[in-house]
Every structure is written in structure tokens, then in C-alpha cells.
Amino acid sequence: MQIWVDADACPKVIRDILFRAAERTRTPLTMVANHPLPLPGSTLIRQLQVPKGFDVADNEIVARLDAGDILITSDIPLAAEALEKGARVLSPRGEQFESGTIRAKLTMRDFMETMRASGVQTGGPASLSPADRQAFANRLDRLLRQ
Template sequence: MQIWVDADACPKVIREILLRAAERTGTPLILVANHALPVPASKLVRQLQVAKGFDVADNEIVHRIEAGDLLVTADIPLAAEALDKGAEVLSPRGERFDRGTIRAKLTMRDFMDTLRASGVQTGGPPTLSQADRQAFANQLDRLLR
């Protein structure tokens, strides 16, 4: 198992939780982003920097992820593709995506995109709370056991 992170939009506090978990469990961690990220010197942690562009990081993750790997992302279409490849998927808020619910999430995402395109202000996600961080850490521990 490897942990893949859609790191362009992953909150720093979540990356820090992931770094500690990778070291504690001996699990390889790959941060994929279109810009350089600070990563500690570790045999387990690496950054994969991709070219800038729409979905370049997502496409690289989909190309490389394998069944049994774990992906951390809030990107619903990316989550769906990773699930199709047999990976586990966890959001930075601790929500575990699965094949039974991902289609409904894709439909809602598309609906919200349509609303935004027609000028409706939908707002963004709430700030990451302490409860979100704890939920993420708890789910991560379950998945790494």
C-alpha cells in the first residue's frame, strides 16, 4: 500500500498528519502537486511535481495508483476514478468515499457546477475544523491498520 495525496489543495495540517502516519506505520507517501512542496528528508516520503495545467496532477495519480493504495483528495471525479481502480479514498475531512455513494456525490457536484455556471452563489466549503482533523486522523488510522 502507498498513500497518494492530491496535494495542490490538501490543507497543510492534513499533510502533517499524513507525514507522521507514514513514518509511524512505514507506509510510503507520495504528494502530487504542480508546485514544489516542502517535504522532510525521509525514505518514505516523496513529492511528485507535475506540470501546471487542468487535471494534470489528477491524471498522474490515476495513471499510477493501484488497487489497495490509499488516495487523499476532496476531488470527487478523481475519487471516483481511484475507486474504479480499487483504491481506498479518504477526504481531508475524514469522509471515506466508496463505490456505493460516489455516484450520488458526482451528481451533486455536477448540479452545483451548473448552479455556479448560471450565476448562483453557492459558497465554498466551511473552514477545516478540529473535528474534521480528528475525523481524518481516526479514519486514516483505521485504513492503515
């Protein structure tokens, strides 16, 4: 098992939680991004830098994921592909994506994208709260113990 991170949009506070968890549990962690990221000096933590482009990082993650791996992403289509491969998927807000509910989330995402494309102002996600950070850390710990 290893942890994969869709790192281009992963908040720094979540990356820090991931770094500590990887070290504590001795779990390999790979940050996938299209730009260099500051990483702690650790043999367990590495970056896979991919070229810029639409879904390049997502495609690389899906190609390398194995069943039982953990993926950290807020990208719902990527989460759906990872679940199909048998990975466990967690958002930076601590929400665990599940096979039984991912289709509904994809439908809602597509609906909201259509609304935005038609000019409706939907607003962005709320700032990451301390409760979100705690929920993420707790859920990650549970996944790493399984």
C-alpha cells in the same frame, strides 16, 4: 500499499498528519502537485511534481494508483476514478468515499457546478475544524491498519 495525495489543495495540517502517519506505519507517501512542497527529510515521503494544467495531477495519480492504495483528495471525479481502480479514498475532512455512493456525489457536484455557472452564489466549504482533523486522523489510522 502506499498513500497518494492530491496535494495542490491539501491543507497543511492534513499534510502534517499524513507525514506522521507515514513514518509511524512505514508506509510510502507520495505528494502529487504542480508546485514544490516543503517535505520532511524521510525516505518514505516524496513529491511527484507535475506540469501545471487541467487534471494533469489527477491523471498522473490515476495512472500510478494500484488496488489497495490510499488516495487523499477532495476531488470527487478523481475519487471516482480511484475507486474504479480498487483504491481506498479519503477526503481531508475524514469522509471515506465509497463505490456505492460516489455516483450520487458526482451528480450533486455537477448540479452545484451548474448552479454556480448560472450565477448562484453557493459559498465555499467551511473551514477545516478540529473535529474534521480528528475525523481524518482516525479514519486514516483505520485504513492503514486494514
